[in-house]
Amino acid sequence: xxxxxxxxxxxxxxxxxxxxxxxxxxxxxxxxxxxxxxxxxxxxxxxxxxxxxxxxxxxxxxxxxxxxxxxxxxxxxxxxxxxxxxxxxxxxxxxxxxxxxxxxxxxxxxxxxxxxxxxxxxxxxxxxxxxxxxxxxxxxxxxxxxxxxxxxxxxxxxxxxxxxxxxxxxxxxxxxxxxxxxxxxxxxxxxxxxxxxxxxxxxxxxxxxxxxxxxxxxxxxxxxxxxxxxxxxxxxxxxxxxxxxxxxxxxxxxxxxxxxxxxxxxxxxxxxxxxxxxxxxxxxxxxxxxxxxxxxxxxxxxxxxxxxxxxxxxxxxxxxxxxxxxxxxxxxxxxxxxxxxxxxxxxxxxxxxxxxxxxxxxxxxxxxxxxxxxxxxxxxxxxxxxxxxxxxxxxxxxxxxxxxxxx
Amino acid sequence: xxxxxxxxxxxxxxxxxxxxxxxxxxxxxxxxxxxxxxxxxxxxxxxxxxxxxxxxxxxxxxxxxxxxxxxxxxxxxxxxxxxxxxxxxxxxxxxxxxxxxxxxxxxxxxxxxxxxxxxxxxxxxxxxxxxxxxxxxxxxxxxxxxxxxxxxxxxxxxxxxxxxxxxxxxxxxxxxxxxxxxxxxxxxxxxxxxxxxxxxxxxxxxxxxxxxxxxxxxxxxxxxxxxxxxxxxxxxxxxxxxxxxxxxxxxxxxxxxxxxxxxxxxxxxxxxxxxxxxxxxxxxxxxxxxxxxxxxxxxxxxxxxxxxxxxxxxxxxxxxxxxxxxxxxxxxxxxxxxxxxxxxxxxxxxxxxxxxxxxxxxxxxxxxxxxxxxxxxxxxxxxxxxxxxxxxxxxxxxxxxxxxxxx
DNA sequence: TAAACTTAATAAATTATTTTAATATCTTCC
DNA sequence: GGAAGATATTAAAATAATTTATTAAGTTTA
Numbered sequence: 071x072x073x074x075x076x077x078x079x080x081x082x083x084x085x086x087x088x089x090x091x092x093x094x095x096x097x098x099x100x101x102x103x104x105x106x107x108x109x110x111x112x113x114x115x116x117x118x119x120x121x122x123x124x125x126x127x128x129x130x131x132x133x134x135x136x137x138x139x140x141x142x143x144x145x146x147x148x149x150x151x152x153x154x155x156x157x158x159x160x161x162x163x164x165x166x167x168x169x170x171x172x173x174x175x176x177x178x179x180x181x182x183x184x185x186x187x188x189x190x191x192x193x194x195x196x197x198x199x200x201x202x203x204x205x206x207x208x209x210x211x212x213x214x215x216x217x218x219x220x221x222x223x224x225x226x227x228x229x230x231x232x233x234x235x236x237x238x239x240x241x242x243x244x245x246x247x248x249x250x251x252x253x254x255x256x257x258x259x260x261x262x263x264x265x266x267x268x269x270x271x272x273x274x275x276x277x278x279x280x281x282x283x284x285x286x287x288x289x290x291x292x293x294x295x296x297x298x299x300x301x302x303x304x305x306x307x308x309x310x311x312x313x314x315x316x317x318x319x320x321x322x323x324x325x326x327x328x329x330x331x332x333x334x335x336x337x338x339x340x341x342x343x344x345x346x347x348x349x350x351x352x353x354x355x356x357x358x359x360x361x362x363x364x365x366x367x368x369x370x371x372x373x374x375x376x377x378x379x380x381x382x383x384x385x386x387x388x389x390x391x392x393x394x395x396x397x398x399x400x401x402x403x404x405x406x407x408x409x410x411x412x413x414x415x416x417x418x419x420x421x422x423x424x425x426x427x428x429x430x431x432x433x434x435x436x437x438x439x440x441x442x443x444x445x446x447x448x449x450x451x452x453x454x455x456x457x458x459x460x461x462x463x464x465x466x467x468x469x470x471x472x473x474x475x476x477x
Numbered sequence: 478x479x480x481x482x483x484x485x486x487x488x489x490x491x492x493x494x495x496x497x498x499x500x501x502x503x504x505x506x507x508x509x510x511x512x513x514x515x516x517x518x519x520x521x522x523x524x525x526x527x528x529x530x531x532x533x534x535x536x537x538x539x540x541x542x543x544x545x546x547x548x549x550x551x552x553x554x555x556x557x558x559x560x561x562x563x564x565x566x567x568x569x570x571x572x573x574x575x576x577x578x579x580x581x582x583x584x585x586x587x588x589x590x591x592x593x594x595x596x597x598x599x600x601x602x603x604x605x606x607x608x609x610x611x612x613x614x615x616x617x618x619x620x621x622x623x624x625x626x627x628x629x630x631x632x633x634x635x636x637x638x639x640x641x642x643x644x645x646x647x648x649x650x651x652x653x654x655x656x657x658x659x660x661x662x663x664x665x666x667x668x669x670x671x672x673x674x675x676x677x678x679x680x681x682x683x684x685x686x687x688x689x690x691x692x693x694x695x696x697x698x699x700x701x702x703x704x705x706x707x708x709x710x711x712x713x714x715x716x717x718x719x720x721x722x723x724x725x726x727x728x729x730x731x732x733x734x735x736x737x738x739x740x741x742x743x744x745x746x747x748x749x750x751x752x753x754x755x756x757x758x759x760x761x762x763x764x765x766x767x768x769x770x771x772x773x774x775x776x777x778x779x780x781x782x783x784x785x786x787x788x789x790x791x792x793x794x795x796x797x798x799x800x801x802x803x804x805x806x807x808x809x810x811x812x813x814x815x816x817x818x819x820x821x822x823x824x825x826x827x828x829x830x831x832x833x834x835x836x837x838x839x840x841x842x843x844x845x846x847x848x849x850x851x852x853x854x855x856x857x858x859x860x861x862x863x864x865x866x867x868x869x870x871x872x873x874x875x876x877x878x879x880x881x882x883x884x
Numbered sequence: 885t886a887a888a889c890t891t892a893a894t895a896a897a898t899t900a901t902t903t904t905a906a907t908a909t910c911t912t913c914c
Numbered sequence: 915g916g917a918a919g920a921t922a923t924t925a926a927a928a929t930a931a932t933t934t935a936t937t938a939a940g941t942t943t944a
Binding site: 097098109112134135138139 | 892895
């Protein structure tokens with residue numbers, strides 16, 4: 071791993087971040103990682119221990135000499151509120167610094183589209199959740215929120231949903247809850263999760279496909295989320311892919327989303343069954359969208375031919391889009407993630423088929439397509455990561471005071 | 478501009494690079510740029526002056542206090558050999574540290590396709606050019622080469638042309654010339670030129686389209702060329718864009734290159750004229766490809782309807798491809814560069830038309846499409862930049878010795 | 885099984901960097 | 915046009931970081 075240059079004044083918070091991501095590291099390892107001398111690292115670590123952020127966690131195996139003493143974050147030094155939204159529902163969790171929930175993860179219905187009170191509802195949920203679980207707000211480092219739409223993480227504005235009269239959602243929710251808040255596009259948040267704690271762990275260049283009601287793309291470039299100039303990079307759903315394709319909600323024709331998203335698969339399934347196609351999906355045909363989505367993958371796993379046909383068709387089209395992405399970005403790894411990752415195994419073959427057809431062989435040859443193991447938890451974990459990504463020395467100092475007051 | 482963290486041991490070479498890119502800077506500016514204290518910067522600058530790399534270049538205008546003393550690279554401290562190749566011909570130049578040629582830029586015919594002796598020819602040209610112009614090899618910092626094909630700049634290998642039995646071209650040419658050599662894909666080299674000395678100067682996120690016999694893409698991300706995992710990123714020519722398009726040399730159908738490259742425009746022009754279309758291009762219809770390419774833009778500038786029709790058609794298709802790029806990368810700036818940049822003005826309208834049709838308005842709204850001013854010189858300048866990008870403390874020390882021996 | 889070799893942690897000495905203060909030079913505002 | 919404020923440079927003092935040496939603790943090999 072490349073050494074990461076940091077300013078001396080940011081060393082301690084950077085070490086804490088690293089320990090959060092890497093679980094446990096020795097001083098020697100940290101020394102190499104940051105390109106700083108051992109005494110400096112030891113001083114920082116000892117201070118972090120004194121301040122209550124870090125603990126010793128025993129010795130690592132020797133690599134031919136004295137065994138190194140490993141350090142890790144103190145899991146309950148701080149908590150993080152992680153929120154994962156989609157168009158239909160919102161999940162809320164509070165996790166510790168090992169990403170373990172310290173209160174039960176809850177899901178609430180929260181329609182984003184044409185819902186003027188969605189933001190107020192969200193804030194209500196947040197405050198109620200904290201209160202109900204009896205968690206001290208002072209212990210919570212911040213709130214990370216992954217949400218669909220055109221989100222500028224830099225400005226804290228979602229241009230599609232949750233309007234706060236043009237104000238920053240980060241500011242608005244901070245004022246309403248007292249907790250530092252960071253919003254970001256759901257796909258970028260999922261990409262964060264996959265790179266820090268998922269199948270793409272520690273990789274510097276990864277493309278993460280968020281298979282959901284739309285089709286999102288979170289990009290990790292040079293080890294960081296790439297957001298583009300306005301923060302809208304990775305708008306994969308609406309690339310013009312098919313000459314005379316289905317009409318998309320965006321008003322255009324031939325968008326990837328309109329041909330291959332989970333929404334389309336569900337709709338095609340309903341329509342097909344109505345027209346007499348046989349499928350075990352028949353029993354849930356009148357269920358709401360969300361349940362139907364879950365059912366698709368259950369039924370696919372049992373080998374239902376109609377559903378597999380639908381998923382294969384979607385997979386092939388996604389594969390064509392991936393071919394374009396590969397030509398432009400030449401990634402090493404592509405991760406299929408999001409709630410649709412469950413169908414990844416079935417889609418793998420048609421995706422590969424499409425790559426064979428649409429990719430220059432040299433580019434497709436070494437590509438590694440992985441299926442997320444975080445699955446549905448990805449967005450929650452990513453939302454927590456989002457808070458830690460914004461952790462800095464200033465917040466370290468604030469929280470040091472808090473811990474010292476408590477003890 | 479964001480401060481650039483550098484290791485203390487690399488400060489001097491980084492300062493020199495910065496001065497090369499920015500022409501002239503004061504110590505105070507450098508201090509801010511690198512986040513280092515003034516005494517450190519002054520020490521480094523004074524050493525660089527003593528070593529013969531830097532000179533004082535007078536005072537900058539005051540901004541309300543004592544006028545700062547500006548420093549610049551000593552233009553003839555070192556020379557750089559810059560080589561720009563395309564499939565048909567190769568240009569060679571030697572430039573000083575102000576990118577001014579110190580010997581006449583020469584162009585030689587050098588077919589890359591199916592030419593087993595192309596590499597040997599290239600080396601011959603290099604050595605002959607240096608000899609003919611009587612330039613001391615010890616004065617030349619290195620050779621930068623932009624070339625078409627699948628080029629891995631990291632490995633120094635071009636997988637399409639100029640095979641050195643799988644060896645690194647960097648190594649091979651170094652052995653044959655005694656000069657450190659760096660090869661890279663032509664489009665990435667042009668992107669470097671545009672970002673350092675062109676219309677995209679100092680921008681951190683830029684997409685540079687190389688309009689030539691193919692259609693290349695050089696990406697600047699976080700201020701650096703993005704090359705992807707294998708180094709093949711930006712393979713824009715062969716993205717699958719049209720359902721049943723023309724057959725491409727790559728064997729696939731519907732590639733952008735097969736529909737909109739300069740090669741296609743020239744061929745369509747020839748064919749059209751043969752079939753009776755009226756055009757002032759008629760007089761050069763039997764000229765070789767290269768001349769025909771130049772003629773296209775000359776004729777277009779006079780308002781030739783047929784040629785404008787052809788360029789518009791190509792522009793519209795390029796616009797569709799740009800729409801995809803914009804959806805994925807959300808850049809602030811797109812630069813039309815390469816030898817085809819001459820036609821940029823004519824293509825601008827159809828490109829915008831395509832963006833209106835294929836882009837989500839929010840993404841297309843703020844996009845800035847610029848036409849290169851470096852034009853045909855872009856690849857030469859970029860090749861020189863390529864050498865400076867690889868300049869480090871080690872090379873600084875080597876060249877210090879050289880200068881001291883000479884003086 | 886002990887000697888030789890590694891690696892880790894700690895302390896002391898050296899080196900490097902930044903901060904502070906002082907001086908020089910220029911602009912702008914009475 | 916001179917005084918006050920701003921910026922740049924230089925020198926000295928204070929601070930911080932790294933290097934080197936030392937001790938501790940483990941592995942490998944003869």
